[in-house]
Amino acid sequence: MSALLEIKDLNAYYGKSHVLHGVDLVVNQGEIVSLLGRNGVGRSTTVKATMGQVNASGSIRFKGEEIIGLKAFQIAHKGLGYVPENRDIFPTLTVEQNLILGEKSGKKSRWSLNDMYKMFPRLKERQHTAAGVLSGGEQQMLTLCRTLMGDPDLIMIDEPTEGLAPKIVELVAEYLKELKNRGISVLLVEQKLAIALEISQRLYVMGHGSIVFEGSPADLKANENIRKEWLEV
Template sequence: MLELNAVNSGYGETQVLYGMNVTAQSGRVLAILGRNGAGKSTTLKTIMGLLPTKSGTITFDGAPIAKRPFDIAKSGIAYVPETRDIFPSLSVRENLEIASKRFGDGAWTIERVIDLFPRLGERLDNGGMQLSGGEQQMLAIARALLMNPRLLVLDEPTEGLAPIIVKLIHDKLQDLRREGLSMVLVEQNFGFATSLADDVVVVGKGQVVWSGSADEIRADHETQHKWLGV
């Protein structure tokens, strides 16, 4: 579905990814694991067109991926950034309506995302700046779903959240997984990531250093210790 082949990328003259090779298959969840600074978030930003590909190729459904973030979104890839990036001066309702009006006419509607995250229904008239971190994450995921994506890309969805909210986010993503939504997930929480993922790649120094199934990485304690510090 999504394939990175020998991708080199970074920030200006600073190269971060060195020949990155990653494949995400349709209907499956891919977790990208690694220590801080390994290149995980850089990989997602490169996929989304937020960073330029210096060399190598990225394809989506067998065709070269678009260059501009908006065109990538229109092609069916929705992104939940680590910073969430909701509009703080707009209400929850307005944040949702922006995505719904731009990418509507699909299975995901405002009513459906509120069914998924009932707390948002209670906060529709509250401004983005009035939300807790967990509520902001729910809103960021809901907004991405309103784009009716074929691939959902999430960067550190549990960072800074209380354990009870982490469990809620986990359960909702598990529901989406059961529905067959394809996902690419970057996450520091090893247990969270491997309980959701079908496939796992471990990144170190801007390259894939291990790949396999979630069951295999859970059993590979040497790789966990060397590359993840688990």
């Protein structure tokens, strides 16, 4: 398996506050990897630093190329997609306009509008509706699909199931499996252990800005101490 994203000795800061302490993490080609941990331990900072949105030092290699120090738009153009936690949609534009904005100019995408509508029929029903009036679940679907329209090779998704109804959570899990089927790698920041265990090939657990565990879902299920100390509320 070849590594698509390799993070080594990543340190990140907000002002003088040292948030990440030597994080090492790998996502291989066609793999779903989950980054777990309680709120405030540095999971979101890890993906923001990878996307060039936080001051960081260390090494972040994507497709073998060092990307630390690049701007977010340059990183996106290299094929790294990012779905932030705050569902960044354009509220006054329609669903379809939001999706079209996700396309990269001059690049033939693996994905079409029809693919999005097939995955989330609800978006097709709402294609001419202003995105700002969609429900939280619909906005989450739209954000996920808009990022996909840019045809990334790896997509980092921050808390996609936060605050969603169980039925929508199932849809998001199906979406993630569909990405894997199409050879797209996923780095998932998630609090719901059940989803992470179901869809991931490997998991990392974070505590106090460092990685405290790495292994398969079976390894994590077997390791009660790690779950109790770093995951359970």
